[in-house]
Amino acid sequence: MKSGINTEVAFTYMVGRRKQTIVAALGVTFGISMFIFLNSLITGTNEYTEKTMLSATPHIRLYNDNRISDHVMLDRYMGNKTINLISNPQLVPDDNKIINPDVVLQQLQKRKEIISMSKQVSTNIIYSNSNVEENGNIFGVNILEQDKMFDITSSMITGDVRSLINKPNGIIIGVGLAERLNLKKGDNITVTSTTASRTLEVTGIFKTTIKTVDNTKTYCNIPVVQQLLQKDRSYITDIYINIKNYYNAPATAESIQQETGYTVETWQSSNEQSLAGKKIRDVIANSVVITILIVAGFGIYNILNMVIYEKIKEIAILKAVGFQGRHVISIFVLQALFIGIIGSILGMIVGWGISYSVSKMYIGLGNVTYLPIAFEPRHYIQGAVFGVITSFLAGYIPAIRASKVDPVQIIRG
Amino acid sequence: MSIALKAENINKFFLVPDKFQALSDVSFEINKGEFVSITGKSGSGKSTLLYVLSTMDTDYTGTLMLNDQKITGNKQNSLAAFRNQHLGFVFQFHYLLPDFSCLKNVMIPAMRLGKLKQDEIEYNAHEKLKMLGVGEQALKPASKISGGQQQRVAIARALINEPAILMGDEPTGNLDSKNTAVVFEIFQQLAREHNKTIITVTHDNDFAEKSDRIIEMRDGKIIGLA
Ligand SMILES: Nc1ncnc2c1ncn2[C@@H]1O[C@H](COP(=O)(O)OP(=O)(O)O)[C@@H](O)[C@H]1O
Ligand SMILES: [Mg+2]
Numbered sequence: 001m002k003s004g005i006n007t008e009v010a011f012t013y014m015v016g017r018r019k020q021t022i023v024a025a026l027g028v029t030f031g032i033s034m035f036i037f038l039n040s041l042i043t044g045t046n047e048y049t050e051k052t053m054l055s056a057t058p059h060i061r062l063y064n065d066n067r068i069s070d071h072v073m074l075d076r077y078m079g080n081k082t083i084n085l086i087s088n089p090q091l092v093p094d095d096n097k098i099i100n101p102d103v104v105l106q107q108l109q110k111r112k113e114i115i116s117m118s119k120q121v122s123t124n125i126i127y128s129n130s131n132v133e134e135n136g137n138i139f140g141v142n143i144l145e146q147d148k149m150f151d152i153t154s155s156m157i158t159g160d161v162r163s164l165i166n167k168p169n170g171i172i173i174g175v176g177l178a179e180r181l182n183l184k185k186g187d188n189i190t191v192t193s194t195t196a197s198r199t200l201e202v203t204g205i206f207k208t209t210i211k212t213v214d215n216t217k218t219y220c221n222i223p224v225v226q227q228l229l230q231k232d233r234s235y236i237t238d239i240y241i242n243i244k245n246y247y248n249a250p251a252t253a254e255s256i257q258q259e260t261g262y263t264v265e266t267w268q269s270s271n272e273q274s275l276a277g278k279k280i281r282d283v284i285a286n287s288v289v290i291t292i293l294i295v296a297g298f299g300i301y302n303i304l305n306m307v308i309y310e311k312i313k314e315i316a317i318l319k320a321v322g323f324q325g326r327h328v329i330s331i332f333v334l335q336a337l338f339i340g341i342i343g344s345i346l347g348m349i350v351g352w353g354i355s356y357s358v359s360k361m362y363i364g365l366g367n368v369t370y371l372p373i374a375f376e377p378r379h380y381i382q383g384a385v386f387g388v389i390t391s392f393l394a395g396y397i398p399a400i401r402a403s404k405v406d407p408v409q410i411i412r413g
Numbered sequence: 414m415s416i417a418l419k420a421e422n423i424n425k426f427f428l429v430p431d432k433f434q435a436l437s438d439v440s441f442e443i444n445k446g447e448f449v450s451i452t453g454k455s456g457s458g459k460s461t462l463l464y465v466l467s468t469m470d471t472d473y474t475g476t477l478m479l480n481d482q483k484i485t486g487n488k489q490n491s492l493a494a495f496r497n498q499h500l501g502f503v504f505q506f507h508y509l510l511p512d513f514s515c516l517k518n519v520m521i522p523a524m525r526l527g528k529l530k531q532d533e534i535e536y537n538a539h540e541k542l543k544m545l546g547v548g549e550q551a552l553k554p555a556s557k558i559s560g561g562q563q564q565r566v567a568i569a570r571a572l573i574n575e576p577a578i579l580m581g582d583e584p585t586g587n588l589d590s591k592n593t594a595v596v597f598e599i600f601q602q603l604a605r606e607h608n609k610t611i612i613t614v615t616h617d618n619d620f621a622e623k624s625d626r627i628i629e630m631r632d633g634k635i636i637g638l639a
Contacts, residue, residue: 005524008517009510018514235626317508321522321570322497324490373637408470411504411582412460 028343159204350394
């Protein structure tokens, strides 16, 4: 009952200023709904771009890079008696192959965080049908492994990924390439590398969300590419690795690199541009939201200052009849909290409403049919928490002022 | 007879606009159950003295005892708690909270004190309002009743926690003679029948004459302890 009277006074003051209270609460509502909407949109967009990235990039790619020459061999040859320096180190051109890929795979198999792996060999290629030619990259893969990793099946518009298993000379091509070279399932396509040329049969056509992939990428069996490159049957250029939590890719990559000695690249480092875009989006959204919340905070600050200015005699009376500083603070902080809580609840509802309607808005630009919007409880909870904290702070400052009112000065008049 | 209030060598200075001694060496005692008027010309320091006695003004030298407790030197918060329980106030401009009903105005100090349940407080508040003849007004907003009625509600509020001492700064200053007489009678009754100590600052000589004792002030000094 002791604090009940603070609540009652706070509530009465707010009801007495219904209009300003509603306006102040709507300020919070606006801030919180924007917070929720922007965060939902940005998270949705980030998830969408991430999904797009991961549909073409493995979490981790392991390959053999050209190495810069170092003094290790020299030390071995000359011994430790001399200090060996290479004055103008050069990149050592290499075969770029992974030596003994099956051993590497077995080694990696022991890691619990890895959920799938796929070895492959790829090269630049010229596709041609009669006289028309197109550049691109051909990927020699174990199609079942790749399908598990990138869900190629879901992007197939003609044929089946399994067709490669039965047809050693089969090739799965993108829809863009199919149009440019006027190819249908069952047609023949000629692929020419720097060293060899072969004719393959189109067994399937896929359509991804990325245009360049549809125009240039093709899948075939590993031996086809090995033959095009005139390499032996153990020639493997890359191992693709997917792990349980792809945000842990950098740490896992680091440890794989140390274990195997091969160069390891994460999806994050191969998509730095897009991830920079994510950062920028976050910064923009946060500045907008902070601005709105500050404005909403000023709304609350303002109304409380007004109430305190108007009620200064009553504050003096309350102090005269025995209200202490902290009681006065709680009267005004409670008002701010009421405003903040009402505003935040409305803000969550409105924020959901805006997010929902925008997610139903047809965009139809490129692969984006509808704006990607995430509906995550954490945005709503965060929004409400921010709203209430902002309100509290905006109320606390004037409340302190009210608590310092000297009743003698006011009552003396 | 026990002592309700003891002031010893109270001195108070105002520093703005110029250094000015508003109270000089004020010393006196008031017994329990006494009805005392403080009089004097305008500017003689009556209000200044009352605010010191009321514990609201702590910026003075000297010693103040209320109900055998030393008040001087206590912190604001403990003084607020003391006022809540032991002191009642009536001001010239009755100062009710206009957003609340008369009843709620009377209940507020008791709710702050928090010793009784809500319904007990409400019952007591009704009793006080009835005693002061404004029981009918209980549920009206405090801003919707006459000045004389407002002053009686303010007295009811001052009495709700059964304080030992009731103080008033010109509590009848804004009332007509009929209402002034009513308030006087209430004060006298409180002193005689309920053994409350009443200290009021007043301009009104008739009012002062009828009280038990007059403390007269001039230029911040007590010139008569009749
Ligand atoms: N806040 C103040 N600052 C400076 N001087 C004051 C203040 N309040 C009162 N005074 C001065 O103190 C003297 C006593 O004032 P007050 O106690 O209000 O007189 P009374 O109530 O007897 O009319 C007056 O001369 C007045 O001008
Ligand atoms: Mg005065």
